[in-house]
Amino acid sequence: MTETMKTAPEIKAVPETMTAAFEDFMGAFEAFKETNDRRLGEIEQKLTADVVTRDKVDRINRAMDEHKRVLDGLALKKARPALGGAGEGSPEAAEHKAAFSAYMRRGDESALRALEGKAMSIGSAADGGYLVPPETDGEIGRRLSAASPIRALATVRQVSGAVLKKPFATSGMACGWVAEAAARPQTNAAQLAELSFPTMELYAMPAATAALLDDAAVDVESWIASEVDIVFGEQEGTAFVSGDGVNKPKGFLSYTNVADSGWSWGNIGYIATGAAGAFKANGPSDTLIDTIYALKAGHRHNASFVMNRKTQGAIRKFKDADGNYLWRPPATPGQPASLMGFAIAEAEDMPDVAADSFSIAFGDFRAGYLVVDRTGVRVLRDPYSAKPYVLFYTTKRVGGGVQNFEAIKLVKFAAS
Structure with a gap:
């Protein structure tokens, strides 16, 4: 070496x-x-x-x-896939792309108005902008999956309304053993809880000069995607972790946290490290093992660790009794690192290790957390408010919250 x-x-x-x-x-x-x-x-x-x-x-x-x-x-x-070029996609998609480009570059909305009128769309330049072509909408969505690690781990649902309501069975139906000729008493019905996930508006407003828009070599749709994907991803990532649910999704750290021994539905259970603001001195990895086995086997099979880079740097030094490192690098390019055989998702929005901090999450986020996307990304062209720049008011409606409270566990850096 x-x-x-x-x-x-x-x-x-x-x-x-x-x-x-x-x-x-x-x-x-x-x-x-x-x-x-x-x-x-x-x-x-x-x-x-x-x-x-x-x-x-x-x-x-x-x-x-x-x-x-x-x-x-x-x-x-x-x-990242390339946006559709000449000859790609259906004739309808190519027509929409050309009409959208004319709107972005020159403010010519006639072709878009006719297309969305034929599609019975309610979008208009006056009240909400025009729908981004499907190619651009898909590009933003795929990039967000990389910029927001929770989105990549969670279940994502597309909705056309403002709120997604989801029933959840908090307990299964009762059953029992009976003799062949014995009476069958009625069993208790399953307990259902209705969870509500409203979508909130996320916006970005990139600006461009007239010279940029006049340049035929510039792919305006790709430019819009590259301008908004990072800021959308950063805002989403923060909200999915710690959002308070007011005009934004509710993050899994914002729910009531209780010691796992006293866990009940509607709360997130945690395992304490045994030391304030640190792992305990002797057997620091014991907390991680306790957290892993706090999950039911069905969720543990698909579980991942979520932590920020500083926390991962501290855990990277841990060894087992045989002197093997608990943290393992990716097996191949593009794969995540692992801890005790479970993938690590690096989320910089997770808090640093401090007294009483919840700096590590572990769980089956596909079962535990739900991201709700309202169909369509809209763009409203504004050439008046910031002359000589043209503003592009881009909006997307996103919601999120915990859908299964037993599928996510936290590590609390506290004595108890």
Whole structure:
């Protein structure tokens, strides 16, 4: 192994391929293991680690985070489909695309008005803008799945109304054993709860100059997607984790949290680490094991860890009794890292480790959390409010909330 691979201080040039980025990441991980093993050996021999070694571990840890960020960026770039070009799609889609481009560039709404009139659409430039063509709408949705990790993990439902109401059986039907000729008493009916998921308006308002819109080489639809996807994804990611439900989705951290031993429907159960603002000194990974087995087997099969980068950096140093690291790098490019065999979703909106913080979530988010998308992304062209710029008021309606309270568990960094 070369000295450069051992230290892995930083990325000096962004790799052009996922294979090269993955090799850099794995090299950094090997350097991390070697240096952290040295740190642990120093602690065992001298009861303290050398300052140089400790700083080197932290430096390589940060370098690994940067390598992973580059690797994830390349995976996202590879996954992005090209918007439909000439000759692609149906004639209707091509007509809509051309009409939408005319509206975006020149404000010519006549073709769009005729098309949406034939489709019996209620959209108009006066009251709400025009629907983005399906190609652009799909592009935004796919990019959001990468920018918002909770969206990628959760169940996503498309609705045409303002609210999705979902019944949920909190308890199954009663049953029992009887003799062949004995009377069959009536069993208790299942208990149902109605969950409501209203959609809230998410907006962005990118601006463009007339010169940009006049440039025939600029793909306006792709530009709109690239302008709004990141900001939409950031806002969604925050709301799905910690949103208070007021004019935004309700995040899973905003529900009432109770110790898992006293869990009841409507609350999110947590496992305490046993130390305020930290893992306990002896057997820190025991908390993670307790959290894993707090989930029922059916949910545990599809579960993932959710935490931010700093928390993952701390857990990356944990070992089992045999000296094996509990954190494992991705097996192949584009795959997530794992902890104790379960995938890790990196969500920067999760809180840092602090006293009484809920910095780690573990659960089957596909069963536990529901994202509701109201069909259609709308764009309203405004050439008047910010002359000489043309504003594009882009809106999307999104809701979200917990749909199964037993499918998600939290780790609380507290004594109890």
